[in-house]
Amino acid sequence: MGKIIKLEAKSRGTGKQIAKKLRREGLLPAIIYGGGRPEATPISISQKTLKDLMHYHGLIELSIDEGKDKRMAILKDIQYDYLGTNPVHVDFQEVKMDEPIETVAELEFVGEPKGVKEGGTLEILMREVDIKCLPGNIPEKIVVDISNLDIGDVLHVKDIPVPEGVEILNSPEETVVLVSEPEEEITTEEETTSEETTQESSEQ
Structure with missing residues (x-):
């Protein structure tokens, strides 16, 4: 198995005001979807940790709420502001280890x-x-x-x-x-x- 990056995340609410508050606190709104689950899960990650994910296409172990929920995922998309410089949202795709992606x-x-x-x-x-x-x-x-x-x-x-x-x-x-x-x-x-x-x- 190749490299795996471990990433801490927190569950969050939804809405523009919550997203703005998270960014002021140095966090980024994100979601994780797939893995056979019916709905995407809203989460947040540290803006600093995003640097480790730039140009990284391998596996990510997401530890949500201090390990209460752990999921294997890949980085699917990073959305930026209108200037194209600051990330504003991140998408993760949950994967099953026995299913090709x-x-x-x-x-x-x-x-x-x-x-x-x-x-x-x-x-x-x-x-x-x-x-x-x-x-x-x-x-x-x-x-x-x-x-x-x-x-x-x-x-x-x-x-x-x-x-x-x-x-x-x-x-x-x-x-x-x-x-x-x-x-x-x-x-x-x-x-x-x-x-x-x-x-x-x-x-x-």
């Missing part, structure tokens, strides 16, 4: 591509992939070795090493990383083509 996994690229050493430019088009697996199989990250990529090489989703028990849901042909030609060479080729075209026009 859909979530995302971060990609960690290791190694310096051969093509970059020769002057090429590394372009990363995807930094995470959609996956399906049992909650206990959620990878903390998927490591992708890109050291063998040469100029002009492309790494697709189908080339990603898939951890055991994990299914990647993205299209196999979707581009993840590529190494493009050096900009100077591209510019030189374009200038040469332009000069040849100009010369041909002047000779006609």
Whole structure:
């Protein structure tokens, strides 16, 4: 089983005034839903603990009201204010350890591509992939070795090493990383083509 973050939470009431009061106290309104329960449960968490959850897609053990209610969950959504800077609400999805779920996994690229050493430019088009697996199989990250990529090489989703028990849901042909030609060479080729075209026009 991968990493599990333990998080303290408190049950709460609902309504705008309660939400405002919680934020003044350094707490964030949140809900946890799913797990076969008929209704979502309103909770609150510390704003400080949210920092540990940023870009984290693994399991979270929610301890509600000092452990009176414990649930396994994943972070599903963070809502922000109109400026897009301050979080105002958090959604958790309760999971059952024996039922597959859909979530995302971060990609960690290791190694310096051969093509970059020769002057090429590394372009990363995807930094995470959609996956399906049992909650206990959620990878903390998927490591992708890109050291063998040469100029002009492309790494697709189908080339990603898939951890055991994990299914990647993205299209196999979707581009993840590529190494493009050096900009100077591209510019030189374009200038040469332009000069040849100009010369041909002047000779006609």
